Amino acid sequence: MDVRQLEYFLAVVDNGGFNRAATALYLSQPSLSQAVRALERDLGSDLFDRIGRRAVLTEAGRALIEPAREAVRSLQLARASVESVQGLHSGRVDIAAMPSQAIEPLTEIIRRFTRLYPEVSVRVQAAFTLREVTEMVRTGASELGLLASPTAVVNGDVRSYPLLEQRFVLLSPPDGPFTPGVPVPHAELAGHRLIVGQTGTGMRKYVDDLRTEGVALTIAVETEHRVAILPLVLSGAGLAVVTDSWRGWAEQAGALVLELEPTTALHIALVSRHSALTPAAEAFLESALATAAARGAADLLGRPDRSSAP
Known part of the structure; x- marks a missing residue:
């Protein structure tokens, strides 16, 4: 058994089958199948x-997934640590992010990070709930995670790094039922x-908490497609509570x-595993914390919010 075989095994898991995994790995499907068969033997x-x-x-x-990810991550950490001795000139950061946070604050975090480390790439993986983000980080599918939680994130299976808070607001069409500028x-x-x-x-x-408290509102549309919410609001289909x-x-x-x-x-917090991070991930984390600190200082000075997307 070697790390290459484990990488191939994980590619099949992550891509949902041999054909897609072979395409992602730029391998022929028979070659991939042969490598996985050898691992099984x-x-x-x-x-x-x-x-x-x-x-x-x-x-x-299923039992092999987590140990395989650990082995692959350990090799990546070893390689990246050696390569970074002369400076961070290569590498990749994998981050799982929830949809709204993948735009803001992640856009600003990535913008600053790539200016500091232009030769390091960032891969953003989709995760739709707090639990999905945490699980992807815990199992090693992603090295870092960006999530939003109604309560402060405490250290458990993952280590948390608080960044900022995002208030809830109400989206309404321009001719909606409420007076502009009035809470x-x-x-x-x-x-x-x-x-x-x-x-x-x-x-x-x-x-859901509002309904539990007795606010008799109606859920008009439930959608997993976050980008559909604003068009639906503007079309008059309903109001929306967003960050x-x-x-x-x-x-x-x-x-x-x-x-x-x-x-x-x-x-809003970044999370990681309790084990050591690659140099690229460490640099990303430091940059993210600095970005959040700078944003907090700007808010205190009353500077305008530069957020621009959901």
Whole structure:
């Protein structure tokens, strides 16, 4: 068994099958299958059940995922540590991010990081809930994670690095039911139709908590496609509760962005495993913390929010 075989095994897992994995690895499908078969012989157990064109993980295959990721990450760490002795001139940072946070604050974080380290690439992987981000980092599928939580993130399976808070605001069409510039009390959402994301997101929890508190609102649309929320609001399909990272983009599109009372916010944090990070990930983390600190100072000075997308 060698690390290359483990990388091939993980490629099949992550790409959902041999054909897609072979394409991602720039290998022929027979070559990939042969390498995985050799790994199975070494381990004395089948890792996949081949069902037609599908490859379904066996119990042994599921047990191998986390140790395989650990082994691959350890080799990557060793290589990257040696390469960075003369400075950070190569490498890649893998980060799992929730949709809204993948735009803001991640856009600003990446902008500053790539200016400092132009030869290091950043790969952003999609994760739709806090739990998905945490699991991707814990299992080694991603080295870093960017998440939003209704409460402060505490160290558990992952190590957390608080960045900032994002307030919840209300999106409304320009001819909506509320007065521009006037905060909207929670109780006044009663009787209105709302557009929400899927269960497990902070924005969805906010709306579900309002209903639990007795605010008689109606969920008009539930969508996993975050980019659909603003067009739906502008079309009159309903209102939406989002974080204030949407403000710039929403206002440019013509929507009203209204404060909510009482003020509630999501805690935004980076997370990592408790084990050592690659030099590129360490540099990214340092840059992100510096970016968050600079943004906090700008907010205290009353500078305008430069957020521009959901």
